[in-house]
Amino acid sequence: MKHTSIRLADGRELIYFDEADDAVRASVDQRDLAAPPAPTQLRRDPLTEEWVAIASSRQGRPLLPPTSECPLCPSKPDYFTEIPADDYDVVVFENRFPSFSTSAPIEPASDDYPSTRPGVGRCEVVCFTPDHESSFGRLSETRVRTVLAALAQRTAELSQVPGVEQVFCFENRGVEIGVTMHHPHGQIYAYPYVTPKTRQHLAAARRHHEATGRNLYADVLAAEIADGARVLARNDHWTAFVPAFARWPFEVHLAPHRQVPDLAALSDEEREAAAPLWLSLVRGFDALFDAPMPYIGAWHQAPVREDRELAYLHLQLFSIRRGPGKLKYLAGSESAMGAFVNDIPPEESASALRAAMQATLS
Amino acid sequence: MKHTSIRLADGRELIYFDEADDAVRASVDQRDLAAPPAPTQLRRDPLTEEWVAIASSRQGRPLLPPTSECPLCPSKPDYFTEIPADDYDVVVFENRFPSFSTSAPIEPASDDYPSTRPGVGRCEVVCFTPDHESSFGRLSETRVRTVLAALAQRTAELSQVPGVEQVFCFENRGVEIGVTMHHPHGQIYAYPYVTPKTRQHLAAARRHHEATGRNLYADVLAAEIADGARVLARNDHWTAFVPAFARWPFEVHLAPHRQVPDLAALSDEEREAAAPLWLSLVRGFDALFDAPMPYIGAWHQAPVREDRELAYLHLQLFSIRRGPGKLKYLAGSESAMGAFVNDIPPEESASALRAAMQATLS
Numbered sequence: 001m002k003h004t005s006i007r008l009a010d011g012r013e014l015i016y017f018d019e020a021d022d023a024v025r026a027s028v029d030q031r032d033l034a035a036p037p038a039p040t041q042l043r044r045d046p047l048t049e050e051w052v053a054i055a056s057s058r059q060g061r062p063l064l065p066p067t068s069e070c071p072l073c074p075s076k077p078d079y080f081t082e083i084p085a086d087d088y089d090v091v092v093f094e095n096r097f098p099s100f101s102t103s104a105p106i107e108p109a110s111d112d113y114p115s116t117r118p119g120v121g122r123c124e125v126v127c128f129t130p131d132h133e134s135s136f137g138r139l140s141e142t143r144v145r146t147v148l149a150a151l152a153q154r155t156a157e158l159s160q161v162p163g164v165e166q167v168f169c170f171e172n173r174g175v176e177i178g179v180t181m182h183h184p185h186g187q188i189y190a191y192p193y194v195t196p197k198t199r200q201h202l203a204a205a206r207r208h209h210e211a212t213g214r215n216l217y218a219d220v221l222a223a224e225i226a227d228g229a230r231v232l233a234r235n236d237h238w239t240a241f242v243p244a245f246a247r248w249p250f251e252v253h254l255a256p257h258r259q260v261p262d263l264a265a266l267s268d269e270e271r272e273a274a275a276p277l278w279l280s281l282v283r284g285f286d287a288l289f290d291a292p293m294p295y296i297g298a299w300h301q302a303p304v305r306e307d308r309e310l311a312y313l314h315l316q317l318f319s320i321r322r323g324p325g326k327l328k329y330l331a332g333s334e335s336a337m338g339a340f341v342n343d344i345p346p347e348e349s350a351s352a353l354r355a356a357m358q359a360t361l362s
Numbered sequence: 363m364k365h366t367s368i369r370l371a372d373g374r375e376l377i378y379f380d381e382a383d384d385a386v387r388a389s390v391d392q393r394d395l396a397a398p399p400a401p402t403q404l405r406r407d408p409l410t411e412e413w414v415a416i417a418s419s420r421q422g423r424p425l426l427p428p429t430s431e432c433p434l435c436p437s438k439p440d441y442f443t444e445i446p447a448d449d450y451d452v453v454v455f456e457n458r459f460p461s462f463s464t465s466a467p468i469e470p471a472s473d474d475y476p477s478t479r480p481g482v483g484r485c486e487v488v489c490f491t492p493d494h495e496s497s498f499g500r501l502s503e504t505r506v507r508t509v510l511a512a513l514a515q516r517t518a519e520l521s522q523v524p525g526v527e528q529v530f531c532f533e534n535r536g537v538e539i540g541v542t543m544h545h546p547h548g549q550i551y552a553y554p555y556v557t558p559k560t561r562q563h564l565a566a567a568r569r570h571h572e573a574t575g576r577n578l579y580a581d582v583l584a585a586e587i588a589d590g591a592r593v594l595a596r597n598d599h600w601t602a603f604v605p606a607f608a609r610w611p612f613e614v615h616l617a618p619h620r621q622v623p624d625l626a627a628l629s630d631e632e633r634e635a636a637a638p639l640w641l642s643l644v645r646g647f648d649a650l651f652d653a654p655m656p657y658i659g660a661w662h663q664a665p666v667r668e669d670r671e672l673a674y675l676h677l678q679l680f681s682i683r684r685g686p687g688k689l690k691y692l693a694g695s696e697s698a699m700g701a702f703v704n705d706i707p708p709e710e711s712a713s714a715l716r717a718a719m720q721a722t723l724s
Contacts, residue, residue, distance in 0.1 A: 048559075052704055063687075090640060197698065298697075318697075335680075337554060338416075344418065
């Protein structure tokens with residue numbers, strides 16, 4: 001695999017990840033682009049002790065443009081997109097409407113009310129395929145390996161960016177989940193703080209480690225494997241399961257058998273082995289109901305600088321669809337109180353997913 | 363005001379809150395109802411140390427029934443609803459598809475994986491008006507006072523229910539937020555645990571109190587009043603403001619000037635004074651765009667048994683609408699990492715809301 005970094009017309013970086021080692025990437029961005037938007041501002045919520053990004057420049061971003069105006073398709077002679085080349089395998093580039101940016105100065109938080117600081121960090125878009133009509137579930141295993149290699153490379157690189165504290169690779173899929181571009185793609189957020197959910201996971205993992213000397217997630221994985229009732233698939237390096245405490249109607253974890261902090265820390269063999277399982281889980285999601293499944297695929301990774309031995313890399317793949325024509329909404333109990341009610345017992349969703357995954361093989 | 367408690371055909375309690383002190387409530391539920399569903403199960407998520415309710419019985423609940431089959435309208439001679447009477451002011455009854463129930467036994471959590479316990483608690487529906495086509499924003503001030511009196515009475519009562527640790531009064535409004543019934547109504551959840559968000563608020567408030575000796579929310583309110591840039595409305599007892607750290611596109615807090623733990627602890631005068639402000643905020647929300655605003659109205663209350671001096675009652679009213687035809691979705695960053703990005707600066711949303719609230723007065 002080969003990767004080639006170029007600059008777009010407004011200075012943003014774009015990186016081709018090519019499956020052919022002799023790929024040549026000479027196309028130049030011929031657009032006349034406006035300067036990037038001003039950096040965002042972080043404000044501290046004192047009631048939760050969390051940072052909120054105020055990103056007014058994102059209000060103007062394109063919302064579900066027609067296929068003929070898709071900015072993630074390859075460029076054509078009469079139509080220039082974000083990708084200067086006329087074809088690609090996997091391509092990663094800096095988001096034009098970023099929530100965090102390296103153009104923001106690194107400054108300490110202010111002391112006043114509200115405490116603020118510049119939105120340092122970086123947001124990237126990951127195009128999985130030049131085929132606008134495809135989807136993650138229809139990628140080849142080879143392509144999923146290329147995606148994983150790209151995410152691992154980006155995690156390693158972004159971990160070196162000054163001010164970045166955590167790297168998050170994810171896919172939002174489906175208009176029901178808020179996707180603004182139909183073209184198959186994922187995203188990477190390099191945050192200037194450890195995210196609230198990861199902080200919460202680490203606090204629980206720390207208490208567990210102090211009490212038992214063991215890694216919390218490793219214990220959960222071992223318990224799920226020992227029980228087996230919600231295990232969906234396994235190979236030498238990974239196990240996929242519905243956690244017994246799933247909060248989403250359909251929720252799956254894909255975890256390596258070895259504690260690693262992030263995708264960059266996986267061995268080549270482990271990365272190779274992840275691809276077929278990740279793919280079969282997404283294909284199973286899509287086979288559950290008549291329509292393509294709205295979902296979020298979230299790679300939980302350790303912070304860049306701290307608690308790397310407490311964390312445990314895993315993919316959390318979850319959907320808000322709870323049935324044909326029925327969505328789970330985050331209403332008052334979930335959005336205001338953080339209290340989740342799941343209408344589908346994890347054993348039932350595991351059984352439905354196993355059947356759906358089986359159906360995609362036959 | 364008068365309240366009258368009756369039992370529905372399946373044993374659930376229903377309470378009429380009548381504005382006329384001489385109201386007579388003699389109607390009997392004539393339906394032949396199936397027995398209530400089995401209680402739910404709580405499962406402990408060890409990764410977050412939170413409880414998740416597994417409520418399979420809720421999968422079968424009605425989803426947006428046609429007006430002619432609305433279970434929240436008053437009964438007619440040829441059509442029986444949840445409310446036996448042919449008219450009402452405000453009525454509260456136990457949810458037929460509850461996430462928590464007093465029929466569940468009170469038992470300690472199990473020790474195994476996952477740790478489980480029965481879903482003790484109570485879920486209630488609060489009908490604001492017999493008029494199916496109305497909405498909270500179109501209620502009279504008198505009616506909003508009756509709603510507040512009902513919520514205060516329910517908070518006091520439910521705080522006495524064995525096993526209940528927190529009472530949450532809220533309104534989900536709009537199909538965009540997942541409402542399954544169009545009839546104007548709110549809900550009350552009496553949880554068997556202190557909710558994750560409230561636990562988080564209390565932890566921050568405790569640290570602030572230890573460091574300063576002061577109440578955290580009171581300090582936020584004082585800072586917002588002193589700044590004034592985001593204050594929307596005030597009277598002798600309450601101030602409404604957009605917090606400087608708002609995480610939702612439109613988010614308003616309505617807070618009393620005196621620290622009280624919950625609605626039940628308000629003086630009559632304070633409760634009276636809350637009604638016009640609450641109403642004008644909702645009317646302002648509805649006047650922002652061409653369409654009725656989807657929103658969540660959430661009364662943050664103290665736990666029943668602990669930390670009642672650290673908490674501070676307030677209404678958090680927020681919407682996922684960020685513009686005409688545009689919604690804010692909780693996608694990967696928010697749903698998986700808890701990291702919020704808000705596209706609308708709080709000063710701008712405050713300014714838009716002030717103008718909208720002004721427009722409803724003229």
